[in-house]
Amino acid sequence: MRGRTTEVGRRTGWPAMGMQTVLLCAALALASVAAGCSGISPTAPPVTSSPTATSTPGSIDSGGQAGEALEADLSVEVVAQGLTVPWEIRFFPDGALLVTERTGRVLRIDPETGAVSELGRLPVASEGEGGLLGAALDPGFPTQPYLYLAYTYRDAADGGLRNRVSRLTLTGDAIGGEKVLVDGIPGAGNHDGSRVAFGPDGYLWVTTGDAGREDLAQNVGSLAGKVLRMDREGHPAPGNPFDDSLVYSYGHRNPQGLAWREGDPDPYVTEHGPSKNDEVNHIEAGGNFGWPVVGGMAGEPGFVDAVYAWSPTIAPAGAVFYEADAIRGWRGSLLFVTLKESDLRRLTPTDASFSAVSEEHVLFDSRFGRLRSIAVGPDGAVYLGTSNRDGRGDESEGDDKILRITAR
Numbered sequence: 001m002r003g004r005t006t007e008v009g010r011r012t013g014w015p016a017m018g019m020q021t022v023l024l025c026a027a028l029a030l031a032s033v034a035a036g037c038s039g040i041s042p043t044a045p046p047v048t049s050s051p052t053a054t055s056t057p058g059s060i061d062s063g064g065q066a067g068e069a070l071e072a073d074l075s076v077e078v079v080a081q082g083l084t085v086p087w088e089i090r091f092f093p094d095g096a097l098l099v100t101e102r103t104g105r106v107l108r109i110d111p112e113t114g115a116v117s118e119l120g121r122l123p124v125a126s127e128g129e130g131g132l133l134g135a136a137l138d139p140g141f142p143t144q145p146y147l148y149l150a151y152t153y154r155d156a157a158d159g160g161l162r163n164r165v166s167r168l169t170l171t172g173d174a175i176g177g178e179k180v181l182v183d184g185i186p187g188a189g190n191h192d193g194s195r196v197a198f199g200p201d202g203y204l205w206v207t208t209g210d211a212g213r214e215d216l217a218q219n220v221g222s223l224a225g226k227v228l229r230m231d232r233e234g235h236p237a238p239g240n241p242f243d244d245s246l247v248y249s250y251g252h253r254n255p256q257g258l259a260w261r262e263g264d265p266d267p268y269v270t271e272h273g274p275s276k277n278d279e280v281n282h283i284e285a286g287g288n289f290g291w292p293v294v295g296g297m298a299g300e301p302g303f304v305d306a307v308y309a310w311s312p313t314i315a316p317a318g319a320v321f322y323e324a325d326a327i328r329g330w331r332g333s334l335l336f337v338t339l340k341e342s343d344l345r346r347l348t349p350t351d352a353s354f355s356a357v358s359e360e361h362v363l364f365d366s367r368f369g370r371l372r373s374i375a376v377g378p379d380g381a382v383y384l385g386t387s388n389r390d391g392r393g394d395e396s397e398g399d400d401k402i403l404r405i406t407a408r
């Protein structure tokens with residue numbers, strides 16, 4: 001068992017650390033969350049374009065150690081707007097953004113001018129939570145001019161929803177030459193997973209949801225409810241725990257964040273629980289992460305506990321480890337965004353192994369609406385994508401947006 005959770009307050013589950021300093025920080029943070037909720041209106045004026053600072057007095061983030069950047073120390077700019085559910089943000093080597101829109105467009109966005117150019121449009125089934133979802137750029141780009149995309153489609157034979165992972169070639173300003181790497185991953189109007197990323201091992205990792213059929217998550221013969229690991233042709237990566245299988249870990253419900261800590265070959269995943277037990281998990285080869293049998297930090301033999309869990313749920317989405325110095329004191333933190341709670345969260349670990357969480361910081365609570373995607377730019381700025389046009393949000397002027405957060 002890696003730890004346990006206690007349910008404190010509406011928003012956060014603080015692990016019981018037995019450390020005075022941590023408990024003090026928790027109390028301060030909870031107090032300021034309450035203050036922040038009354039002080040920050042969800043209908044605050046939309047952020048105007050650069051370089052307008054939008055920090056708010058009375059930062060929610062008051063649990064930080066001395067020397068760590070707080071919300072008041074940060075500036076927010078709009079990089080691009082008028083988008084429709086930007087699901088993933090990546091960076092081309094020249095610094096331009098690669099963005100997927102859930103409705104099917106693949107975009108290149110100039111981070112300085114905000115100019116948006118369409119590289120292509122995929123015929124996705126943009127239904128419910130499905131559509132064009134995760135994306136990764138080949139680590140050898142542009143010598144290897146490939147994009148790896150995950151999307152939902154309707155099966156021609158039975159009309160059912162499925163997900164697939166495809167490789168497309170970028171030639172000039174257009175993608176084409178689709179090669180399907182993995183086809184027929186169970187899909188549905190929700191629980192489609194589909195975060196896609198290259199790990200430090202050079203292999204392609206893909207999260208999949210249970211597609212609303214929870215039994216599939218425990219079936220290692222199904223691609224649903226899994227973390228998959230493959231080569232660039234869609235074949236099982238060497239060293240995968242099950243013979244001739246893409247499956248790396250199982251027992252997942254709807255994992256939508258996938259991030260690596262520096263020096264660690266195994267990723268961390270954020271995933272959506274049902275009405276409780278949203279989780280951050282440290283993935284292990286062959287690990288059973290519990291769904292639908294156990295959740296959170298149950299401590300049950302045979303299951304891997306979450307590193308951290310939230311009850312009630314917050315709907316965690318994109319995640320990234322912050323391995324830069326541009327924002328003071330953030331190096332080594334896990335950053336992720338939430339849909340339901342509409343904030344940016346930063347988790348700091350108890351120790352170098354990140355096997356437990358010592359502090360949770362809540363930033364920009366309800367300032368921008370639902371947040372789905374996150375990336376760290378080459379300059380150490382943090383980029384966020386809103387998700388207010390996904391059918392569950394309140395659309396503000398200019399939505400959806402890509403935002404850039406930098407130190408003042």
Ligand SMILES: [Ca+2]
Pocket residue numbers: 251279289290291294295296304305306
């Ligand atoms: Ca679990």
